[in-house]
Amino acid sequence: MEKLIIHNSLTNKKEEFKPLNPPFAGLYVCGPTVYGEAHLGHARPSITFDLLFRYLMHLGYKVRYVRNITDVGHLENDADDGEDKIGKKARLEQVEPMEIVQLYTNSYHKNMEQLNTLAPNIEPTASGHIIEQIEIIKKIIDNGYAYVIDGSVYFDVEKYNKKYNYGKLSGRKLEDMFSNTRELEGQDEKKNPFDFALWKNASPEHIMKWNSPWGEGFPGWHAECTAMGIKYLGDEFDIHGGGMDLLFPHHECEIAQSTAALGKETVKYWMHNNMITINGKKMGKSLGNFITLNELFSGNHKILKQAYSPMTIRFFILQAHYRSTLNFSNEALQASEKGLDRLMKGYENIKKLNPSNDNTINAGELKDKCYGAMNEDLNSPLVIAHLFDGLKIINSVESGKEKIDEKNLNILKTVYENFLFNILGLKNETDNTDNKDSVFNDVVDLLLKLRQNAKNNKDFASSDYIRDELGKLGIIIKDKKDGAEWEM
Ligand code: ZN
Numbered sequence: 001m002e003k004l005i006i007h008n009s010l011t012n013k014k015e016e017f018k019p020l021n022p023p024f025a026g027l028y029v030c031g032p033t034v035y036g037e038a039h040l041g042h043a044r045p046s047i048t049f050d051l052l053f054r055y056l057m058h059l060g061y062k063v064r065y066v067r068n069i070t071d072v073g074h075l076e077n078d079a080d081d082g083e084d085k086i087g088k089k090a091r092l093e094q095v096e097p098m099e100i101v102q103l104y105t106n107s108y109h110k111n112m113e114q115l116n117t118l119a120p121n122i123e124p125t126a127s128g129h130i131i132e133q134i135e136i137i138k139k140i141i142d143n144g145y146a147y148v149i150d151g152s153v154y155f156d157v158e159k160y161n162k163k164y165n166y167g168k169l170s171g172r173k174l175e176d177m178f179s180n181t182r183e184l185e186g187q188d189e190k191k192n193p194f195d196f197a198l199w200k201n202a203s204p205e206h207i208m209k210w211n212s213p214w215g216e217g218f219p220g221w222h223a224e225c226t227a228m229g230i231k232y233l234g235d236e237f238d239i240h241g242g243g244m245d246l247l248f249p250h251h252e253c254e255i256a257q258s259t260a261a262l263g264k265e266t267v268k269y270w271m272h273n274n275m276i277t278i279n280g281k282k283m284g285k286s287l288g289n290f291i292t293l294n295e296l297f298s299g300n301h302k303i304l305k306q307a308y309s310p311m312t313i314r315f316f317i318l319q320a321h322y323r324s325t326l327n328f329s330n331e332a333l334q335a336s337e338k339g340l341d342r343l344m345k346g347y348e349n350i351k352k353l354n355p356s357n358d359n360t361i362n363a364g365e366l367k368d369k370c371y372g373a374m375n376e377d378l379n380s381p382l383v384i385a386h387l388f389d390g391l392k393i394i395n396s397v398e399s400g401k402e403k404i405d406e407k408n409l410n411i412l413k414t415v416y417e418n419f420l421f422n423i424l425g426l427k428n429e430t431d432n433t434d435n436k437d438s439v440f441n442d443v444v445d446l447l448l449k450l451r452q453n454a455k456n457n458k459d460f461a462s463s464d465y466i467r468d469e470l471g472k473l474g475i476i477i478k479d480k481k482d483g484a485e486w487e488m
Pocket of ligand 1: 030
């Protein structure tokens with residue numbers, strides 16, 4: 001198996017990926033909070049971890065990819081106070097919270113399919129795992145790292161930090177957090193302002209609430225990923241991923257929760273994708289540059305000069321390394337659109353090349369370079385650069401400057417098929433006949449050839465039979481001088 005190097009946010013180093021139980025690989029990625037349409041900020045983590053998921057499978061790992069849906073417990077401003085994001089939307093629109101959840105889960109799935117990201121193996125919801133979350137919280141209380149006040153349960157960060165290291169992922173120090181947050185203390189019922197909620201007591205008007213040993217309430221946002229990660233991937237699993245914006249507090253709190261509950265580290269590798277900026281600015285509703293994926297695909301937003309196809313967006317995101325920031329602009333997207341078109345045409349040209357007996361091309365070199373780039377922390381921009389270089393090979397064979405034999409031609413074809421389609425997950429959007437349609441067309445063409453053969457052999461019974469039977473199916477054959485055409 002290829003030696004895959006990935007960046008581990010926990011050690012802040014690149015490390016060789018060594019799964020706990022090869023050939024199995026466990027991957028948990030924080031999914032969306034479903035209270036609005038998916039936007040650009042959702043596209044990058046989903047594509048980054050789709051790339052990882054695809055590559056691990058390509059390398060032969062049996063991957064269990066879990067990506068959750070947050071449908072309860074994520075309060076405004078990622079804080080422990082304020083309204084539940086989904087509950088608020090439901091209140092404003094006067095519908096059931098689960099109608100909001102269903103609507104935006106469906107639209108998220110549709111957008112992810114448009115971006116050609118593979119569905120995870122398990123997609124658990126927070127509301128479907130209240131019991132598991134309560135069990136984890138009970139363990140944390142039993143181990144002495146949480147306290148109950150008025151029906152709410154809070155994680156005791158200071159106590160935890162005496163034995164373990166709170167801040168090990170984000171590099172933050174508790175002393176600094178202390179001095180930064182002290183003035184915010186007010187009527188807060190928490191012992192310390194940086195303690196976080198594991199369970200919140202629900203006020204009478206709060207809609208989404210469940211019974212618990214501490215009264216009616218709902219789980220804190222961080223509890224779900226700990227509970228579901230452990231449930232589906234075990235006490236110890238390989239990779240946990242998400243956007244860098246989740247590193248603190250969400251993932252830091254997840255580490256604290258699982259360590260406090262189990263007395264050991266759950267996740268071996270933490271991976272984070274960097275953020276997207278738009279024309280150099282952070283995306284935000286107040287800045288007027290908040291773009292949903294549907295707006296990008298339709299071009300229906302004042303800062304967009306045109307519509308951008310899902311594959312243009314995917315290709316654009318893959319043209320940057322997942323750990324670097326990525327700036328969206330019309331110019332950059334237009335360049336991606338052209339670049340992707342060139343690669344797709346290049347692949348079509350490979351299919352037309354005829355092998356010769358002589359060979360001056362070393363296609364194995366291109367293959368090694370592509371694997372080398374992927375193995376170096378999923379360096380997709382470098383893979384793409386190598387695939388562009390490969391186009392030069394194709395051009396020089398086409399023009400007769402170089403010669404390629406069958407063996408090298410097959411390697412070349414496989415490199416593009418594997419990297420362009422299977423690993424980078426791109427597809428040819430200009431080929432708008434869907435696969436079934438094109439198979440159907442080929443089958444009818446095949447029947448017409450058989451009919452022509454029958455005619456040539458003066459077997460008119462067979463040729464008439466094919467014509468009549470196709471006619472019954474609504475396929476009309478029109479004989480021309482040089483063969484036949486058909487229409488439906
Ligand atoms: Zn999460």
